Amino acid sequence: MGDVEAGGVVGTLTKKDFTSDQEVRWCPGCGDYAILSAVQGFMPEVGVEPHKTVFVSGIGCSGRFSYYMDTYGMHGIHGRAPALATGIATANPDLSVWVVTGDGDGLSIGGNHLIHALRRNVNIKILLFNNQIYGLTKGQYSPTSEEGKITKSSPFGSVDHPFNPIAVALGAEATFVARTLDNDRKHLTDILRQAVAHQGTAFIEIYQNCNVFNDGAFDVLREKPQGTHNQIRLVHGEPIVFDEGARCVAVGENGRLVIANTADTPEDALVVHDVRGRPSLAFALAHLSHGPTEPTAIGVFREFERPVYGQAMNDQLARATERLGKGDLGSLLRSGDTWTVG
């Protein structure tokens, strides 16, 4: 992997080829640094040259991401990155198009574009940095903040019920839905790898720490000591066990998924993960926890195939041209009733 032909010269792409000369200006300690480094480090593996790659972002701390990638980039207005990316990917299906967004950008002001990009299955990879807070505007509650959250705009606690981003994506019938963590480079990279292999929209929620306005929001899931106990790692075809095998996801009463002790669970009640299975399984897994404060599933929730939007659009043009012949302007202007003078 990584060998590409650029300008007739076969070369090997490195992380450096995807790193722009712009000074990175997130707060020291921000989770975005780890994600940026992981993505830059992974891009050579995709095997697509920087000039055939486009990063599109919106507004918020995540919005700066596109400036730090040495690829083509578009930093749009608040919430509209999926729509910009839809235009790019549909107009030119040969490009590798990425969207970087956040919980406010993608799920609040831009929620409509996100769900419609997912239902269309545009060939774009969406990285949603979820830090459960508005960082760039200095600390208001976001659409993923927990109820009761005390922030500058909710001094008595937020009364908003939060979105579950995975459930939103599944509800929009996204063809690839996954969750990972900013500082787990290995897991993050593995999810990116699977997303790139997927044809169509990939939706990746990345739990991302905002150390200034919402520090420690995901500590319960982090490595050592709690992470081991609380990360429910989803692996296709494998029984869903976690906490070093001590606990598992099982089918409980009325078919609900429950967390159980593996030792007490009969083998036929143990849930085996199936990314191509019923959507209800992925949906139930998304609702195992009420937030990253208890055992929470990470990994690929669902993946299946559906026609890819840009491809379908281009196929339609090709079929129309085959059926009607290549458009001729003179014939078009003279179509229908005409008459001649002189």
Add this chain to the structure above:
Amino acid sequence: MSKTVEEKERVVIRFAGDSGDGMQLTGDRFTSATAVLGNDLATLPDFPAEIRAPAGTVHGVSAFQIQFGSSDITTPGDHADVLVAMNPAALKADLSKVIKGGTVIINEDAFTPRNIEKAGFASDPTGDGTLDGYRIFKVPMTSITVRATEDIGIGKKESERAKNMFALGLLSWMYGRPAETTLNWLDRKFGGKQEIFDANVAAFKAGYNFGETTELFAHSYLVKAAPSEAGTYRNIAGATALSWGLVAASVRSGLPLFYASYPITPASELLHELSRHKNFGVMTLQAEDEIAAANMALGAAFAGHLAVTGTSGPGIDLKAETLGLAVIMELPLVVVDVQRGGPSTGLPTKTEQSDLLLAMFGRHGESPMPVVAAASPSDCFDTAIEAARIAVTYRTPVMLLSDTFLSNSSEPWMVPDPDSLPTIEPRFATAPSNGDGFMPYDRDDKLARPWATPGTPGLVHRIGGLEREDRSGNISYDPVNHERMTNLRAAKVAGIANDIPPLAVDDPDGDADLLVLAWGSSLGTVRAAARRVRADGRKVATAHLRHLNPFPSNTGDVVRSYRKVLIPEMNSGQLSMLIRARFLVDAVSFTKVQGIPIFADDLEQEILRVLDHG
């Protein structure tokens, strides 16, 4: 029985009926037959906002007006010479649109007590003096149609539905329209459905023969062909012309067309028309909302397409932030605003020119955008090409203003030779312009920046909504740089004035005191009013602005060279405000905000008033 033939120079006919009566179709077919005869013409469909308002009510009346003649026709006519009223509601809604002494042809069968009451008449208008002063013809259209089609073997309901063809047949006889055009069309339309075809033909012929044979109509009318330049002609509505203009711009630039839009009256026609032309490589995308449509188009512009988004006023409000993004990104984008009556949802199916200042200034910050406006249905074709030319040449979003009237209205058009149309050069960047790497905000002699599309090696760069550093395009918060970029963006748009034709003035003797200056769809009204004023031996000059931002470079000289400037608009004086502010000229504003075009008659009176008293 022989009947006399009376010659007419111009005639205005209005077909009015219930939404389900097929009046638009009737008008459309009458128009085609009229066009084929070589008359000059202009049409105006006038339909309700409701898709199917309760049958028989005034709210459900749908009408189609056509003016045709043997000389220059520039408007669909202020008032109708002939009204065809298919039911009492149509008579109620449209009698005021008929000239005094005009002809009213009613479908007698529809004037039942119940229908008369539904239309809101207190008593039968055909017998209570309501129609005094008009020439009334009561024709039992429904029952004759049913009798004419009774042997065909279709149901009574289907048979009654053909009564619009009876009306078309009758008017075709009265005005000597060729039957073949309609019969050929019926064959194309219903050729596969024999009974429906037979019924429509029978109804059409019944109407034609009714005029020919009954005592009711003493004579028919002759309207001679209008003299016109040699060439191939067609009738064209503004929405079609605008769509085809965009296709032509795509062909002439070699850029594939990308049209993203959200359904909205009256701009949906563009989406419908363009989505039929996929074999031209036209991509049409029905977006989830107006904002998405604008962003999809902007993304496609970055990717190297001829990107267009179309909407009406409410959609422009929503797209405003994205247009600002296009301004700072300096990417080519055509934004079509088919104006309708506002504010808010306003009058969705009625016409207005009230988005001019929105187009000029409706974005936060200093966000200059070129603005062009189409002047007539067929001019939508040329103006669309011009909008695309400016967008691509100057790497800028361009606002293309049309309106409901232009969109729905139609006129004859001499079909152009595609090779005679302007060419548009995309001039994509292919390599860095200098040794120190690619400068995405470098500028050419027109101040346009390079258009480097993703996929081009060596030109990788990032653009965005944050202020750009001059030349490098990197983010910059430097105060002096911001002012320089603000000035550069303004100078680029202002410089387009050097690249467009000067404002042409029609002043036959060159010594008029009064200039009538207009823009957009007022062109027809201005020409008609000026012709009448000049026919009375008075002098008036006219000029029409296609480019509203920037104005042609001689605009100031032109408006300052007349003692009086009169500006008619379908708004409360928006161009007038711009002209006064820009050129310090004491322009007189003449406005109408009723959702319908200014009448030539009213403008004529205003011109005379200003000449005599102004």
